[in-house]
Amino acid sequence: MMTYKAIETILNHRSIRKFKNQKLTVEQVETIIEAAQYASTSSYVMAYTIIGITDEKLKEELAAVSGQPYVKDNGHLFVFCGDLHRSEQLGTSEQQNAMQESLETSEQFIVATVDAALAAQNAATAAEDLGLGICFLGSLRNDINRVNELLQLPDKVIPLFGLAVGYPDHQPEQKPRLPLEVVYHQNFYQPFEKQLPLIQEFDENLKSYYAKRTSNKRVDTWTAQITRKFSNPIRLDVTPFLKMKNMNKK
Incomplete structure (x- = not known):
């Protein structure tokens, strides 16, 4: 019987909340990001930004927001943001002013949220296909203003969730x-x-x-x-x- 590696990887998913003390390589991180980039995106907007957290003090601050130790103790931490700021900055001043009404709508908020979620799911599947474990982290919204401050996010960029990736240290x-x-x-x-x-x-x-x-x-x-x-x-x-x-x- 024919087997399908991607489907097998998806159907074997489980959240990993305990990781070995081993960092991801630059190549692994870039492979995961590239997979995220090839997710579907509404109207080619690509309305998301992924922030990789490598500063250990910053990871500790984010872990304090979440209340979850695996925000700090992992192989690599990604934060997925909905991003309409990049689109807002394009064009002339006149064009930027004309875009404001659209950029502030619930529709474009949904577009940014969905774009980020699609990219994140691609990233998660790629990480698991590499033999790594993952855990999504909605707990970063426990204090969304603090995360916004820590990551220095400009107007129209919002932190949606984190993704902890690493080598599993348990098999739930x-x-x-x-x-x-x-x-x-x-x-x-x-x-x-x-x-x-x-x-x-x-x-x-x-x-x-x-x-x-x-x-x-x-x-x-x-x-x-x-x-x-x-x-x-x-x-x-x-x-x-x-x-x-x-x-x-x-």
């Missing part, structure tokens, strides 16, 4: 995903009543997974996690931050 079990029928609907959105039995079955499977895994065993379900998460609003400073950066205003 792969966490189950929702059933295909819950996330893939044909032709129109399926009523929640049809999804619910599948989610309930998934809850039982996840409960079994948590009970059997080798570390951090617990009694929990997906339903309980989601209801806990959205019952406690977090990062409420992100919305005013975006407006302060002149993004997602209209």
